[in-house]
Amino acid sequence: MFENINIYSSVAVYMQIENYVQFAVASDRLKAGERLPSVRELSEKLKVNPNTIAKSYRDLEVMGIVYTRRGMGVFINRNIEDKCKVECRRRIIARVNEVVAEARSAGMSAAEVKAICSACFASDAEPYADTPESLLAMAKMPAKKA
């Protein structure tokens, strides 16, 4: 669990942890009743400040995604899969829309952006990892098929 948290990413670690849990619930990798690592365990594993982990868990609790049982730990809530799915999709749509609008205003075509999507899907890049040079190399190809 939490294997792809990257402390060198431009996305804040607490946000990566919150996203990780939401994405995992949305894709059924984390199920209702499962226990998250304790703040101390996760802080030691990721080598980040315990306060960072505590903030993520607190935010997730406010969102209703996890609940705390005193002395027992932090658990995934019931009946939140659909909410997480829709929430993740809304966030992803908003981000795709932003990058598509940028691409359009930089003169790129829909075909080009879709080709980049395909290449990105074909790569095994984890969220928040550095972009592989093989993908960035597509930047140099002239835009032939519009």
Place this chain on the structure above:
Amino acid sequence: MFENINIYSSVAVYMQIENYVQFAVASDRLKAGERLPSVRELSEKLKVNPNTIAKSYRDLEVMGIVYTRRGMGVFINRNIEDKCKVECRRRIIARVNEVVAEARSAGMSAAEVKAICSACFASDAEPYADTPESLLAMAKMPAKKA
């Protein structure tokens, strides 16, 4: 010029201005030798602090995209179209890769992300504008075609 700067976006205004100039050069909407509005003109038009505009222009000068002629104004540099194109494409590839990795880890398929891309391209949304509700409504559709 600078018609789509949105002070309510989560992207900082100085960054939007820098992106606007780079995207416009990459897509031939701004050409070598063209003059940008003065700091004062643009600050009055956008109703943002002159220091914000000055920071953007300074950054663009450091990047070699514009040059200042004292008493004359700020102008687009020569021979930077290709550099801007490649730079914009690299940035867009990195962002597509990030959102694709998020989508994958949230259980979305390549077909779904491409369908969202198409819908976003078909919409007239400007960069940094709010995501139209018509696009966000796609979040509610169940993922049928995998």
